[in-house]
Structure formats: structure tokens, C-alpha cells
Amino acid sequence: MNVKKFFIWALGLICTLSCLAQADEDAAATLTKVGDKVPEFSFEIEEGKTVSISDYKGKLVLINLFATWCPPCRHELPELQAKIWDKHGKNDKFAVLVFGREEDWDVVAPFKAEQKFTFPILPDPHRGVFSKFATQSIPRNILVDENGTIIYQSIGYSPKEFKKLVELINKKLER
Numbered sequence: 224m225n226v227k228k229f230f231i232w233a234l235g236l237i238c239t240l241s242c243l244a245q246a247d248e249d250a251a252a253t254l255t256k257v258g259d260k261v262p263e264f265s266f267e268i269e270e271g272k273t274v275s276i277s278d279y280k281g282k283l284v285l286i287n288l289f290a291t292w293c294p295p296c297r298h299e300l301p302e303l304q305a306k307i308w309d310k311h312g313k314n315d316k317f318a319v320l321v322f323g324r325e326e327d328w329d330v331v332a333p334f335k336a337e338q339k340f341t342f343p344i345l346p347d348p349h350r351g352v353f354s355k356f357a358t359q360s361i362p363r364n365i366l367v368d369e370n371g372t373i374i375y376q377s378i379g380y381s382p383k384e385f386k387k388l389v390e391l392i393n394k395k396l397e398r
Contacts, residue, residue, distance in 0.1 A: 252357050252358045252359040252360050253356070253357050253360075253376070253378065254354075254355065254356055254357055254358065255355070255356050255357075255365070255373055255376065256373070256376070257373055257374060257375065257376055258372065258373065259372070259373050260371050260372060260373070261276055261284075261286075261365070261367045261371050261372070261373055262276075262355035262356070263275065263276060263277060264276050264351060264352050264355050266320075266322070266345055266347070266351070266352055267328075267345060267346060268343070268345065270328055276367075276371075277371070279318050279320075279367075280369070280370070280371055281316075281369050282315075282316055282317060282318050282369060283316060283317050283318070283366070283367070283368060283369060283392065283395050283396060284317075284318045284319075284320060284366070284367040285303075285307065285317075285318070285319045285320070285364065285365075285366055285367075285388075285392065286320050286321075286322070286352075286356075286364070286365040286366075286367065287299075287300075287303060287319070287320070287321040287322070287362060287363070287364050287365075288322050288324055288347075288352070288353050288356065288357070288361055288362060288363040288364075288365075289321060289322070289323060289324065289361055289362045289363075290323060290324045290325065290326060290361055291323060291326060291330055291331070291334045293361050293362065295361075295362055295379060295380040296361055296362040296380070298380055299362050299380040299385065300321070300338065300340060301338070302385055303319070303321070303342065304340055304341065304342060306385075306389045307319065307388075307389060307392055308340075308341065308342040310393075311392065311396050312341065312342060314396055316369070316396065317392075317396055319342045319343060320343060320345060321342060321343060321344045321345065322344075322345050322346070322347040322352045322353065323344060323345070323346055323347055324347050324350060324353045324361060325347070325348060325349075325350060326346055326347065326348060327346045327348040328346050330346075331344045331345065331346050332344075357378075360378050360379065362378075362379065362380055363376070363377065363378055364376065364377045364385075364388055366388065366391060366392065368395070374391070375387075375388060375391055
């Protein structure tokens with residue numbers, strides 16, 4: 224094997240191992256799995272009004288965990304608006320809950336207005352919600368069925384993975 228081919232092979236191996244290590248790290252940072260009941264948690268649905276995730280039983284619920292400073296999150300949220308919320312936001316059997324990790328109303332409210340999003344963007348200033356699902360890595364999507372069971376999870380943003388989420392939501396809501 225000549226030197227150039229060896230270096231290309233070695234670089235490919237290093238990249239593969241690095242991706243596998245990141246995937247293992249993301250998996251280790253995930254505290255829930257498909258088939259689990261959604262962990263119980265409460266949150267502010269508007270300033271001063273607290274609700275519980277159990278209040279959403281009977282609905283398909285998309286939980287998105289993000290941060291305003293996160294580039295993949297900022298890429299994903301317009302897709303969520305266009306491909307999920309604009310299509311299903313008025314469906315009373317569906318809810319979208321987007322939580323700003325380590326961010327309060329003073330950050331998420333202006334971000335929502337600036338980006339012209341119409342879905343709920345909610346604060347998670349002390350990682351109270353995030354810590355039910357993971358220890359690190361955003362964005363994350365968790366889809367919870369009408370019975371409170373997690374039926375889908377993803378870490379990070381990729382168009383291919385996001386398309387799977389959209390297709391699953393469409394299938395569940397168009398029956």
C-alpha cells in the first residue's frame with residue numbers, strides 16, 4: 224500500500240472511530256429510551272402558570288430541547304415551524320413544547336418574537352426538564368404518544384432524522 228493510500232485509510236478510520244465515540248457519548252448521556260413512560264415534570268406554560276406533562280395525556284406531544292445559542296438548534300426550529308407546527312399546530316390532539324435549556328423567559332420570549340415562531344417556547348432555567356431526559360447534547364426531540372409513552376427520540380439535527388420525525392407525526396395525526 225502506498226503512503227498516500229495509507230494516510231487516506233488511516234484518516235477514514237480515525238473519522239469513523241470519532242463518530243462512533245460521539246454516538247456512544249450521546250447514548251450514555253440519554254436517560255430515557257423509546258418505550259419508556261415519559262418522566263413526570265412540571266413547567267411554566269406561561270409566566271406564573273405551571274402545568275404538568277401529565278396534563279397532556281391523550282395528546283401526541285413533541286418535546287424539543289434546545290438553546291438559543293446552539294447552531295443546529297437554530298437550524299432545526301424553522302423546520303419545526305414549517306413542517307410540523309404550521310401543519311398540525313391547531314390540532315387539539317397535538318402539542319409542541321420547546322424548552323430553552325438554561326434559559327428563562329427574558330431570553331426565550333425575545334428569541335421567539337425575533338424569529339417569528341408561533342409554537343410555544345418555554346424556559347428551562349435550571350435544566351429541570353432537560354435533566355429528565357439527558358445529561359448533555361442538544362437539540363433533542365422526544366415524541367410522546369397519547370398514553371404517555373415515548374415513541375421516538377433523536378439527538379442533534381440532521382435532515383434525514385428530522386424527516387423521520389415529521390413522517391411519524393403525520394402518520395399519527397392523519398389516522
